[in-house]
Amino acid sequence: MTHRITARSGAAVLAVIGLAAVAACSSSSSSSSSTAASSSASATTSASSGSNPLSPGGSSTSVVIGSANFPENELLAEVYALALQAKGVKVTTKLNIGAREVYYPQIEKGAISIIPEYNGTLLTVEADPTSTAKTTAAVDAALTAKLPSSLTVLNPAPAQDSDSVTVTAATAAKYHLKTIADLGPYASSMVFGGPPEFKTRPDGLAGLKANYGLTFKSFDPLDESGPITLAALTSGKVQAADVFTTTPQIVTDKLVSLSDPKFNFAAQNVIPLVYKPDLTPTIESTLNAVSAKLTTSALLQLDVEVITNKEDYTTAAQNWLQSNGLG
């Protein structure tokens, strides 16, 4: 009988150890997402208390800077917040709020004052879904015309987080590739990888054909500039892929995003979206100064620091501002 009991309790211990091991594995791999989830929970609660109906239009003493729920956007919000604090503006941050459909109504009614946005997506998702504007200037003009009266955008940064045709540095060197057009003679022997919808969307395969005359050997449906696409590109399963221009692996895996002189992909410049009643000359000049210095390579480097090197957002933002004379 004692023997039986030991066997049974041994089994129980084993089961517990097994479960703990599984839990430990999964928690270590998703530690960032769990902290993100908890901070988003706190953000939502503070957001609801921040959108005090007694102070419509937001208070004039403190501006609220929000961000979407992905690292680059949180980092940009930190950059804005620290730059404004350096100019004596009182700032509260509500980072990691959620996707655009969650935060956009909040900024529209003034519960958030400023949010880092991307001009192309802001235009086609919120302001004017029918717009076909492609260049930075055209997108900004359309945005200014179509945004609701409570919202405005400041100057766009040169930094873009857009779709791109990306190849490995080795491929780029071998075929002397700089722009998408340079792929002309080689596309027919290359497999292209991208998110499944790239096959049908207007700026996908059809756009590459119409703008640059490219027809690839075949198309592999993968993910949206995520681990599958990057693994396919670095392992040579695909020779070119749709990768976002500020993906940290562009630096760490030595990839090259080809430039897009014919604007197949719409401009996606980083741009501050502002609740108009909260806008002051100080805010405008400060954020315009930040945007002027923010290039795609600077943003890519910042993304490497916070995503790959797990550096603290505030530290990374502060260092960048200081090295550019903005902090």
Add this chain to the structure above:
Amino acid sequence: MSFFSWAWDWVTTDANWHGSGSIPQQLVAYLGYCALPLLIAALIGVPAGVAIGHRGGKRAVVVINTANAWRAIPTLGLLILLAVFLGFSPLTWLLPLVVLAVPPILVNAYEGVAAVDPSVKDAARGMGMTPWQQVTRVEIPNALPLILVGLRTAAIFVVATATIAAYIGLGGLGRFIIDGLASDQYGPVAGGALLVVILAVLVLALFAGLSRLVIPAGLRKQAKTE
């Protein structure tokens, strides 16, 4: 529109049945993505489960609990992990599905053999059967109903899960679901899901038929009288 009208419209559209990436093509590919991992899992799970059940003892408890904890491994997570580390070898899609299918097969085979009536085992030994004969002629036939339950469970798991192969750019019914979701077309999403469900029901029917064929008549009679 309801799920079924989305699905029905898509499934009955003639164009979806011809050309590259058509329903018959992806269906055949899907059967391959299901059959191979299931076969490998059966080759691992059944012999291992039978051997553990036959020997019994403390070690069996360890193996069975490990197999049960093993079920907590997330299939899609494993797939992406392997895609990152192995690239795109066949192992990348095969391994997660084998990992999914082994535990139910192994645990049921073990339970089936371990639960064989001790008096039956004694009788086999008493008749002078060698250990090999005891396993192959007495324990496995007696454990067959549970072994089949394990295989059926694993088959349903795999049929319902092999859509993830499409996530790393492979074909199969998952292609319709993932591509449809990505391009906001609900027809292929609903249609692909419906085909997976139909396939799962067919698998159930197949196993019901199989159990009539292979389970010894005596055992079936016994089950009825009980």
